[in-house]
Amino acid sequence: MIETTGEGVVSWNRGDQIFYHTTWRKDGSYAEFNVAPAHTFARIPEVKVGKIRPTVAEQITLEAIPKALERLAEGHVRGKIVAEVQS
DSSP, rough: OOOOOOOTOOOOOOOOEEEESOOOOOSSTTTEEEEOOOOGGOOOTTTTTTTTTEEEEEEOOGGGGGHHHHHEEEEEOOSSSEEEEOE
16 A cells, blocks of 8 residues: 655656566565655455456356356357355
8 A cells, every 4th residue: 555655756746556576686676665666556446345346147166157148159148247256
């Protein structure tokens, strides 16, 4: 989450939820705090932070996936099909 921004920063705001992405380097990609160029950060999609609620058409078992894929290909599904994984 962005805690503060520098002078002239217009594309990021305090409170934005973000993740860091770049090639593997030893500069603390798992660090709690990081100072890095803006292009190495991206916003977490709003679905992940709970602002967007996708429409769930149905919840299915793993065995039902082939039939669900057929229905998707035929265009008979409105929303997402969620496969439940039992552990």
